[in-house]
Amino acid sequence: MAAGLYNMRRMTGPRLSPLDRLLELADLGLRASFGRPSATRPTPGRPAAAGPLDEGRRRHVAGLMRVNHAGEVAAQGLYHGQALTARSDAVRATLRHAADEEGDHLAWCRDRLDELGSHTSLLNPVWYAGSVAFGAVAGLLGDRVSLGFMAETERQVEGHLERHLARLPDDDQRSRAIIEQMKSDEVAHGRSAREAGGDELPAPVPQLMRLTARIMTGTAYWL
Numbered sequence: 001m002a003a004g005l006y007n008m009r010r011m012t013g014p015r016l017s018p019l020d021r022l023l024e025l026a027d028l029g030l031r032a033s034f035g036r037p038s039a040t041r042p043t044p045g046r047p048a049a050a051g052p053l054d055e056g057r058r059r060h061v062a063g064l065m066r067v068n069h070a071g072e073v074a075a076q077g078l079y080h081g082q083a084l085t086a087r088s089d090a091v092r093a094t095l096r097h098a099a100d101e102e103g104d105h106l107a108w109c110r111d112r113l114d115e116l117g118s119h120t121s122l123l124n125p126v127w128y129a130g131s132v133a134f135g136a137v138a139g140l141l142g143d144r145v146s147l148g149f150m151a152e153t154e155r156q157v158e159g160h161l162e163r164h165l166a167r168l169p170d171d172d173q174r175s176r177a178i179i180e181q182m183k184s185d186e187v188a189h190g191r192s193a194r195e196a197g198g199d200e201l202p203a204p205v206p207q208l209m210r211l212t213a214r215i216m217t218g219t220a221y222w223l
């Protein structure tokens with residue numbers, strides 16, 4: 001069974017004390033931040049070392065993939081937080097499916113960073129913890145708001161990945177294949193959240209989400 005699905009089942013399981021849930025989240029956060037998750041699907045594209053990238057382009061691509069890895073850590077945090085406070089089983093199932101696929105994204109970005117001889121963001125635990133808090137608050141506001149939050153998150157991630165595709169070297173087919181598949185998955189996640197009844201979020205929430213994401217992506221490129 002996929003680690004993500006297993007994790008989500010654990011955390012939506014019956015009768016855990018608040019302390020148990022806190023410890024469980026800490027465990028999930030450490031796994032997402034530093035672990036090497038196994039993916040349910042193979043990494044898109046063909047394995048490729050850093051070459052033919054020169055040093056400058058290798059560092060640039062590694063920065064972009066580190067940002068994407070950090071984004072997936074944050075996505076895990078959001079969905080774990082939202083699942084914690086979700087009211088219905090149907091919404092938990094939607095979150096569970098998305099989190100499972102985000103686990104694949106996490107593994108693929110990590111694979112690519114390994115191939116490039118680079119590292120994940122040192123601030124991953126910060127991205128995770130902040131995202132759990134955002135997700136838990138979204139969940140507390142009700143399932144329709146929570147699904148709307150998920151839809152808006154996925155819409156913004158889709159746009160972000162589109163911009164990364166424009167910034168990636170044309171000959172880095174491996175990174176491009178990974179990001180293309182991620183983008184296609186994020187579109188499906190957003191659609192499932194809207195179809196499940198997600199509300200449009202009122203201004204200025206999407207703008208605030210964009211600002212928060214900009215801080216994270218700007219930092220994770222370097223750290």
Ligand SMILES: [Fe+2]
Binds near residue numbers: 072075102105186
């Ligand atoms: Fe993702």
Ligand SMILES: [Fe+2]
Binds near residue numbers: 075185
């Ligand atoms: Fe997603």
